[in-house]
């Protein structure tokens with residue numbers, strides 16, 4: 001624990017300039033603690049950080065989570081697998097579909113159900129659309145954190161286009177719950193393919209605009225380049241995955257290394273940078289948007305005909321045992337660990353949330369940088385708080 | 391590396407490991423006294439190099455409390471599941487693996503809070519998620535709370 | 542207004558008492574018009590519903606058309622707190638304090654099933670507060686999980702109607718107070734302040 005501020009004889013210090021200088025001097029020498037959050041616009045939710053500062057330099061960060069801890073894992077122990085899917089949406093709401101998919105894949109693996117090819121393709125496509133939407137929203141809020149309000153409006157303008165596609169096919173804008181064990185809730189809308197293709201043509205034109213607006217911006221460069229380093233060893237040791245980990249050179253893309261659904265059918269590059277500073281975390285996400293569009297283009301025309309769901313029993317009982325499924329959500333590796341005792345509800349279910357591990361690295365990334373840089377670093381990690389607390 | 395090859399290598403460094411059936415990942419359990427030394431070997435050994443700990447799960451097995459570690463190797467991409475358990479429900483203690491994998495710090499704090507398992511040598515074992523005055527360990531099977539509306 | 546008297550949203554205007562001083566009512570109208578068209582919300586989003594709130598503020602739906610102009614990060618500058626998301630026991634005292642820090646007149650919109658009643662976390666959860674009305678009084682409820690941006694806009698318009706009913710003599714004409722529950726030390730919101738359950 002750092003020492004609390006203890007200004008010697010504060011009563012005797014007056015408003016006189018020399019006294020004020022003395023006070024400033026004393027403050028600069030000692031570490032003091034300030035509290036940031038839980039209600040703070042740039043923590044993207046209700047994260048609370050207790051910072052010890054020396055002058056303006058961050059010396060230590062202690063995250064206090066739990067302001068949105070809902071006990072979802074415990075709740076799931078009383079729910080059937082079909083019901084659980086709807087709760088996983090609410091973990092990381094920006095990668096709702098990825099979370100659904102993880103549970104479904106895990107249940108399918110346990111029951112040894114082979115889902116139709118069509119389902120695999122559609123799942124992958126919706127995954128990538130979701131990733132695009134999530135990265136767009138991240139881009140908005142990252143811009144906003146650094147004071148670029150224009151970014152907010154541009155990013156959300158394009159995001160609405162994806163949400164329209166979602167709404168048409170899945171029936172919901174944000175939390176789709178489109179998966180069910182064995183397949184999908186519904187078939188895709190007849191317009192789906194057409195609209196996705198339209199969107200890709202549209203967004204291919206718009207994405208360079210993002211670069212023009214923000215990437216080359218002097219203020220952004222100054223505030224992100226050379227700020228907040230995360231080395232490769234630390235990234236692996238702290239389990240930082242997703243674009244944040246790949247910016248440090250940690251090849252952790254589950255889509256590549258443990259492929260699921262139709263990812264083995266698509267060609268794409270795993271974005272890797274080596275510096276691991278804030279700018280490259282930013283860059284990794286922008287590049288990932290290009291890769292996502294590439295995947296979409298390859299798959300959208302090849303959706304095979306067939307059923308949208310395999311035949312499943314109405315009541316699912318997983319055979320006794322343990323099952324694990326990893327997927328790549330928008331922020332990193334999401335995992336579902338189900339321990340079943342043969343009942344229709346899981347004995348224990350654990351969600352490995354990417355943000356939880358990413359948050360643990362915040363201390364070493366932001367240490368010894370200015371407090372203003374902490375905002376940029378926090379933004380570049382793209383934390384979603386309900387996913388941390390679960 | 392297939393699971394069988396992996397099994398051979400691990401038996402070579404730790405003969406006491408008990409392997410259990412799992413179709414997906416190689417699973418083994420280890421007595422809790424041996425855990426730390428074993429973990430060090432898993433990360434240190436050149437042939438295994440389990441450097442990425444991606445999940446720690448606490449499980450309440452009613453008779454005992456179990457901690458499950460999911461390990462991955464960023465070089466070879468093989469996965470191993472290590473389990474350890476303690477039968478002491480009043481004052482359960484397990485060695486911390488924080489110094490080997492830093493990510494364990496947060497995961498262990500979570501397990502400590504929700505299951506009440508204390509980790510020896512943990513640098514900063516504090517509450518993470520619940521209020522400071524919360525009584526009981528909510529993820530244990532015998533946890534009761536008047537606030538819950540059962541269905 | 543009694544809680545039971547409230548029939549539907551359309552009956553809201555019936556509650557305005559007729560009559561009054563011609564000067565005062567005119568001033569009332571002007572003040573209400575001004576106030577209802579410049580509501581400043583607090584950026585308070587705990588989870589999923591917050592994203593829909595952001596979408597409402599952005600390009601397509603454009604909150605600002607209704608005068609809900611600037612999101613304020615400080616409760617001292619805000620008029621309305623849109624509770625967008627789940628409130629858990631650890632957060633409840635913080636929410637209460639935020640509400641207390643806002644200056645009068647202040648309004649609360651409960652957005653989403655979680656803020657209305659606990660929503661998907663009503664059953665089996667040991668930490669979720671079942672509805673924010675256990676902590677602070679609510680003016681407008683918006684159901685949905687998450688509510689569409691249009692629903693939020695509609696909710697805001699209802700709040701504006703409520704504000705337009707206010708007079709100097711009777712500041713909160715349209716307050717639908719829920720029948721007071723018996724004070725139960727276990728759930729009484731004052732206890733949240735001190736972290737006692």
Ligand code: SF4
Pocket residue numbers: 090588589590591625626627652653654655656660661685686687688
């Ligand atoms: S009502 Fe639904 S969308 Fe809104 S915060 Fe609750 S779970 Fe999330």
